Amino acid sequence: MPKSRKRKQQVEVDHHPKPPTKTPKTTKETPKDPYPNHARPTREECVSVRDDLLALHGFPQEFAKYREQRLSSQTSNGCDVAVSSEPSDEKESVLDGLVRTLLSQNTTEANSQKAFASLKSAFPTWEEVLAADSQSLESAIRCGGLAKTKASCIKNMLSCLLEKKEKLCLEYLRDLSVDEIKAELSHFKGIGPKTVACVLMFQLQQDDFPVDTHVFEIAKAMAWVPVGADRNKTYLHLNQWIPDELKFDLNCLLYTHGKLCRKCIKKGGSTGKQQEKESEDNNSCPLLRYCK
Numbered sequence: 001m002p003k004s005r006k007r008k009q010q011v012e013v014d015h016h017p018k019p020p021t022k023t024p025k026t027t028k029e030t031p032k033d034p035y036p037n038h039a040r041p042t043r044e045e046c047v048s049v050r051d052d053l054l055a056l057h058g059f060p061q062e063f064a065k066y067r068e069q070r071l072s073s074q075t076s077n078g079c080d081v082a083v084s085s086e087p088s089d090e091k092e093s094v095l096d097g098l099v100r101t102l103l104s105q106n107t108t109e110a111n112s113q114k115a116f117a118s119l120k121s122a123f124p125t126w127e128e129v130l131a132a133d134s135q136s137l138e139s140a141i142r143c144g145g146l147a148k149t150k151a152s153c154i155k156n157m158l159s160c161l162l163e164k165k166e167k168l169c170l171e172y173l174r175d176l177s178v179d180e181i182k183a184e185l186s187h188f189k190g191i192g193p194k195t196v197a198c199v200l201m202f203q204l205q206q207d208d209f210p211v212d213t214h215v216f217e218i219a220k221a222m223a224w225v226p227v228g229a230d231r232n233k234t235y236l237h238l239n240q241w242i243p244d245e246l247k248f249d250l251n252c253l254l255y256t257h258g259k260l261c262r263k264c265i266k267k268g269g270s271t272g273k274q275q276e277k278e279s280e281d282n283n284s285c286p287l288l289r290y291c292k
Contacts, residue, residue: 033240034233041224041238045290046246049222052286053253060256062109066202070248073205094170095126095161097203098185099154101195107145115144126168130158153190160188178206193235201251207244209251211235214258221264222290261285 041049059067069091092100099119104112122140123129129137137155138147162168173181178200185196197210211219216231224241225234242250257264263285 032236035226035229035237036240038226038237039241041222041241043243043246045222045224046242046250049287049290050246050250050253053257054249056284056286057253057256057260059249060252062256063202063252066205067248067252070205092203094173094199094203095168098157098170098191098195098199101198101202102150102153102157102190103141103144105146105150105195111144115141118143126158130155130162130168149190153188157188157191174204178208181206193232197235201248207247209235209239209242209247211238212255212258215251215254218254218258218264218287221292222287223292257285257287261287264288264291 100112100116103115103119107115119129119137119140122136123132132140134148134151134155137151141147141150144150158168161170165172173184176184181200181204182196185191185199194210194212197208200206200208201210209215211231211234213231216234219225219234219238220227220229225237229237239247261284264287
């Protein structure tokens with residue numbers, strides 16, 4: 001009898017409705033991806049594009065110091081990564097990097113660099129920048145374009161930072177998670193996703209993938225995002241699908257290629273002598289074979 005009772009209880013348990021099995025979320029299926037069914041770019045595509053662009057351009061020198069910092073950081077964390085024996089520049093402060101990125105908006109790299117140098121020359125400390133009158137600040141960064149808008153954004157950001165942290169310093173971000181960093185920086189008026197992503201990738205050595213005009217146009221041309229995708233959704237999608245360890249090099253190379261080549265994009269790109277140089281060789285763009 002006891003055995004029969006046990007069998008009966010087992011039958012009752014077996015027929016009891018079971019809760020639905022939850023499928024673990026993967027990186028590619030998170031709600032943050034606006035195009036979860038667009039299964040591109042694949043890892044193989046990312047590696048192939050990176051290697052093709054490395055063969056064409058080499059690694060861009062303008063980003064070399066940031067790459068050195070990332071490799072040094074990986075080595076200090078116990079990763080077996082070869083690091084150049086050449087000394088790297090002193091690590092740029094997070095606040096310097098943020099303002100430098102702000103000044104790079106809607107202008108050329110040369111002009112943004114001049115604007116940042118002019119700003120630091122006129123106002124050596126961020127306390128002086130905050131205390132400066134708006135017209136003086138605008139004059140200091142005028143060569144970078146949109147001086148009034150950028151000056152207002154910088155002063156607003158510094159004012160909010162001082163009120164919140166009681167000092168003009170963003171180094172505390174180095175101890176936060178990526179999501180926490182994004183939340184912190186997004187509180188500042190005029191700080192958009194691309195600016196945040198650049199600070200994450202360059203100043204904080206985090207694995208993120210900024211999407212500027214060049215990267216956006218190339219990604220669309222290679223069908224890495226669906227037709228009709230906008231830049232913000234492209235940023236969310238590519239950050240889900242591009243492997244973390246490939247993001248930095250691939251982003252720097254796509255940005256550089258976008259500045260030098262017009263063959264694989266519809267808008268933007270190089271002008272003047274750069275265009276003439278590229279037009280000399282109609283087969284100079286290795287990305288044409290990926291474009292649909």
